Amino acid sequence: MPQSSQLSLIRVLLLWTTILSIVQAVFIILFFTAGHLGQSQNSSTVAPERQIEPPPDNSSTPSPSPDEKLLLGEGKVLTYEANLEANQIIWRTKDVENGVISKGGKSLEILQDGYYFLSLQVTLKKCSFNGTRGSEDSRSVSVTLTGDTKEKILLQGRINTHTCSTGPLSKAEMLAAGKELKFDITLPPREIDDTVYRTHLDVIFFLKPKKR
Structure with missing residues (x-):
């Protein structure tokens, strides 16, 4: 009887350890994924796309007399x-x-x-x-x-x-x-x-x- 109780306890501990490992892995994945997305959004907010200005229209400049x-x-x-x-x-x-x-x-x-x-x-x-x-x-x-x-x-x-x-x-x-x-x-x-x-x-x- 004592041996069967120990085996059951070991099994419970192994199952609990496995569950914790899976949960920890999920949290790590979510953390790095969320951090990468946040950095991309911040960089797009700080450095907006530069607009190319058209060259000046020299035709509007009056020619010298x-x-x-x-x-x-x-x-x-x-x-x-x-x-x-x-x-x-x-x-x-x-x-x-x-x-x-x-x-x-x-x-x-x-x-x-x-x-x-x-x-x-x-x-x-x-x-x-x-x-x-x-x-x-x-x-x-x-x-x-x-x-x-x-x-x-x-x-x-x-x-x-x-x-x-x-x-x-x-x-x-x-x-x-x-x-x-x-x-x-x-x-x-x-x-x-x-x-x-x-x-x-x-x-x-x-x-x-x-x-x-």
């Missing part, structure tokens, strides 16, 4: 060619709608206040010439570019004996709208070589900033 472009340093570069008409020098440029200087003529009108870099070169067909003036040294031939009046000399030079040219005569000047550039040479204009790379007037213009 011509004056603003000049202030940004673009400026304008103009080249005037010398044309012989009725024994006169007529200056003409291909950029007729430049808005800075008149398109051409015996004199050129300044259309806009600003800073002007002027470069003039005049070349003769030959250094010595004959005519009613007689033969004379080409160095006595004077070329002048004035602003409005003869007293306002912007550029002046003489013909070089060896090159038959003044070479580049250059100067930077601040000019106001309404002024005129007038060209003068102390010999008949027909003596000038009007090939564009030998006789030309070049202008570089920058807009004068407005006072604030």
Whole structure:
């Protein structure tokens, strides 16, 4: 009898131990499963999905005006060619709608206040010439570019004996709208070589900033 009671007790203890082990395993599984789900939910809450913003629409940005472009340093570069008409020098440029200087003529009108870099070169067909003036040294031939009046000399030079040219005569000047550039040479204009790379007037213009 005592042995059968011990066997029964052992069986009960084994059954109870088995039940506890199963319950413990279930609790462990549920704990780790619930913890993983909670971490996933928290991470999705803390770091929401980033929304990709569309690129800015540059078409809505207004383009700078011509004056603003000049202030940004673009400026304008103009080249005037010398044309012989009725024994006169007529200056003409291909950029007729430049808005800075008149398109051409015996004199050129300044259309806009600003800073002007002027470069003039005049070349003769030959250094010595004959005519009613007689033969004379080409160095006595004077070329002048004035602003409005003869007293306002912007550029002046003489013909070089060896090159038959003044070479580049250059100067930077601040000019106001309404002024005129007038060209003068102390010999008949027909003596000038009007090939564009030998006789030309070049202008570089920058807009004068407005006072604030």
